[in-house]
Each structure stands twice: as C-alpha cells, then as structure tokens.
Amino acid sequence: KMDEDRKKFDFTHLDLNELLATFLESTRERLTGTGFSIRYDCPDRVPQIRADKDAILQIIYNLVDNAIKFSGKSRQIDIRLFAIEDELQLSVKDYGIGISGKDQEKIFDRFYRADEPRQMGIKGSGIGLTIVKRITEAHQGQLTIESKPGEGSTFCVHLPIDKNTET
Numbered sequence: 001k002m003d004e005d006r007k008k009f010d011f012t013h014l015d016l017n018e019l020l021a022t023f024l025e026s027t028r029e030r031l032t033g034t035g036f037s038i039r040y041d042c043p044d045r046v047p048q049i050r051a052d053k054d055a056i057l058q059i060i061y062n063l064v065d066n067a068i069k070f071s072g073k074s075r076q077i078d079i080r081l082f083a084i085e086d087e088l089q090l091s092v093k094d095y096g097i098g099i100s101g102k103d104q105e106k107i108f109d110r111f112y113r114a115d116e117p118r119q120m121g122i123k124g125s126g127i128g129l130t131i132v133k134r135i136t137e138a139h140q141g142q143l144t145i146e147s148k149p150g151e152g153s154t155f156c157v158h159l160p161i162d163k164n165t166e167t
C-alpha cells in the first residue's frame, strides 16, 4: 500500500461535480438499508480543477468512509462543493463522535488513531488521512478540519481552480 506513495499522478481537467454525482449514486446504493443519508449541495456552476481523477476519488472515498465509521448514533452526512475565490472546496461533514483538539494535530500522522474509536472497537489502519493529505498537497491544495467531540467533524479539501478553463 505504501508503495502507492510513489504513484505518479495523472493530471487532467476534472469536473468534480460529475465525479461526485457518480460516486454518490453507487454509495447511496451501497448504504441502502443502513439508515445513512447523504445530502449533497453544489453551486450551479462548478469551476474545473486540474486533478488526478482516481486520486480525488480516493480522497472522497476515505473521507466518506471515515464519516460513516465515526458517525456514532448519527446517520447524516453532508457533502458540499463550493467555490471561494480561487479555490474549489469539497467538505464532508458528519455529526458523529468528533475529534479532540489534541487529536486533531495528530490524525494526519501515519498509523495514528484516536483513543476513542479504538475503545469503541472501530477498525482502521490510521493511514487513510495520511493518504488524503498527501494527495491534497500533490494537487497544491490544503486540508482543514473543524471538529468538536460529541458534535461531529467537517473535513474540507481546498483545491486550486484551473484558471485556463474558467468560464
């Protein structure tokens, strides 16, 4: 798995809205019967980015997978796409167990997992977010978290808009 670190990225023009729509279709199907509901919100016009489609899909998959795993009793996940200045931002929000301030500094470290999910018996390897961060940075982007224990977490991926295709 770690060898994927050396994978070369294939940057092309990417319509993130289209990618998310496809992802959501199969994910909603996969979640049928689990009670989970995913809301999706995006602007009328989504600016294009230059990105590696598979890598971006891996980001989305990891963040949504975590949102599901750490949802606690909640069954609601909100995905939003929005453009702010020269960035396209993709946020994944859950209303689950949340992350303490101390853990927020560490969860991007390889193999790090907070105490709470371990005590709760939630399985994981602690590399998902390391990969998400690495891919985001390879796209000249940034990853931010907002979270409160017991209230939930929002992970936001900031990606630069591709100026050449802006309409």
Ligand code: ADP
Pocket (backbone or CB within 6 Å): 062, 066, 067, 070, 094, 096, 097, 098, 099, 107, 112, 113, 114, 115, 117, 123, 124, 125, 126, 127, 128, 129, 130, 152, 153
């Ligand atoms: P894994 O999910 O395999 O444990 P990750 O690297 O994806 O590994 O996440 C690292 C740790 O960050 C998790 O073990 C958990 O403690 C915390 N975490 C990640 N996403 C969330 C979330 N949505 N809500 C609460 N905690 C989270």
